[in-house]
Amino acid sequence: MLAESRTRSFTHPLRCSPPLVLCALLLTGGCQGPNAGVQFDNPELAAFVRLMMPAKIEIQHYLTKPRDFEGSGDADGLEVILTTLDSFGDSVKCVGTFHFDLHTLRMASGDKLGKQIAHWPVTINSDKTLVQYWDRLTRSYRFPLKLRSGKLTPERYILSARLITPTDDKLYDTYEFTHGEP
Numbered sequence: 001m002l003a004e005s006r007t008r009s010f011t012h013p014l015r016c017s018p019p020l021v022l023c024a025l026l027l028t029g030g031c032q033g034p035n036a037g038v039q040f041d042n043p044e045l046a047a048f049v050r051l052m053m054p055a056k057i058e059i060q061h062y063l064t065k066p067r068d069f070e071g072s073g074d075a076d077g078l079e080v081i082l083t084t085l086d087s088f089g090d091s092v093k094c095v096g097t098f099h100f101d102l103h104t105l106r107m108a109s110g111d112k113l114g115k116q117i118a119h120w121p122v123t124i125n126s127d128k129t130l131v132q133y134w135d136r137l138t139r140s141y142r143f144p145l146k147l148r149s150g151k152l153t154p155e156r157y158i159l160s161a162r163l164i165t166p167t168d169d170k171l172y173d174t175y176e177f178t179h180g181e182p
Contacts, residue, residue: 049167054084054094057163059175060140064159066179069146075179077146078102081138082161082173091139093130096165098122100145105156105176112158112176120145154180 059082066075080100086092099121104114122143124130135142156178163171 051087052092053086053165053167053169054092054163054171055087056085056089057161057171057173058083058085059159059161059173060138061175061177063138063140064175064177066152067144069144072151075152076150077144077152078159080143080145080159080161081135081140082143083138083140084163084171093134094163094165095124095130096163098124098141098143099160099162099164100143101160101162102145103158103160105158107156113160114158117152117157118145118147152179 059080063081065079067077067079068075069077078100082098083091084094099119101119102117103112104117106112106114120143122133124133124141133141133143156176159175159177161173161175163169165171
């Protein structure tokens with residue numbers, strides 16, 4: 001006679017899907033102050049989350065450009081293409097708050113940031129916002145950032161991007177560019 005084999009399926013908690021882990025991070029972070037990152041009691045879970053979260057952000061210089069959102073022919077914002085990379089250098093999706101700052105570029109100065117033109121905060125914390133900004137083709141985020149009023153004048157600019165993750169990590173990148181003939 002053949003013995004009937006019964007097996008139980010067991011999934012280790014650290015092998016569950018990264019989106020589930022990230023959702024759990026967001027839910028557990030709600031009881032802390034606004035500037036407190038998610039804390040971990042389990043060092044294995046902390047190591048797993050660090051492995052899955054981005055270690056670097058990069059503004060894609062050749063793809064990020066001034067854009068005309070209203071169809072007037074003049075740039076009234078930026079289309080920012082930004083890649084989030086894990087510790088291995090691979091593109092990853094993430095949750096957190098991105099802050100984009102556009103300044104004029106101050107030449108011949110230790111502080112390159114001139115007049116602030118705009119600040120755009122963008123929070124990615126749900127399936128809806130992830131789908132809204134994630135571009136599957138480039139495996140990057142695509143952020144359409146419209147100025148509140150006015151147009152981009154011919155000038156040299158510096159765009160700063162900052163990501164604050166649920167673990168309170170802060171990642172930065174900048175991009176200097178010229179729009180028109182300054």
